[in-house]
Amino acid sequence: MDQRISFVTLAVADLAATRRFYLDGLGWTAELDVPGEVLMIRTGERLVLSLWARAEFEKEVGAIGTGTGVPPITLAHNVPTMAEVDAVLRTARAAGADPVRDAVERDWGGYTGYFADPDGYRWEVAYNPGPIGQLVLP
Template sequence: MDQRISFVTLAVRDLDATRSFYLDGLGWEAALDVPGEVLMIQAGQHLVLSLWAEAGFEAEVGPIRRGPGLAPITLAHNVPAPEEVDAVLATARAAGAEPVTDAVARDWGGYTGYFGDPDGYRWEVAHNPGPIGQVVLP
């Protein structure tokens, strides 16, 4: 079996708000857009972010656990320089992202901050100067 992830699929409450945030706010482009059902965005050479309306997600995958707290997942967008972390966070916040934490220098040598999308999914924006950071940059 190949060692890879091809899709990250997230269930979203309001697909129209999600579309507006990712396409209009962040400036990303849809690879597939089926109104009321799914929005797919090519997020890397061989990676698709798939955003499903909750009803369709539950019909295919099963019931969504609901309750207080955060979904136990984060997504990350790595950039080649620390100043780009601040720029991406500013773009996300201008698009309506929930500010979670400003970027700070981390003990492990990186520089990261977080924002929340319309459904509260946490995005880390990171500069990782180590070898693993170089693996994920185009």
């Protein structure tokens, strides 16, 4: 098996709100858009963010566990400078994101902050000057 992830699939409560946030708010482009069912956005050379309406997700995958707190997953968007971290956080907040955490300098030498999409999925926006951070930049 190749060492790779091809899709990150998330179930969303309101696909129309999700579409407005990602396409209209963040300015991303859909690769596949089936109203009421799924929105797929290419987020890397060989990576797709697949956002499914909960009912459609459950038909394919099974019942979603529910509870309180933050969903147990984060997504990350790395950028090459600290200034770009702040710019992306401003864009997300203008699109209606929950700000979650302002960017701060981290003990490991990076600079990161967080926002949440309409379903509460946390996005880390990060400047990582180390080798692993450089690995993921275009």
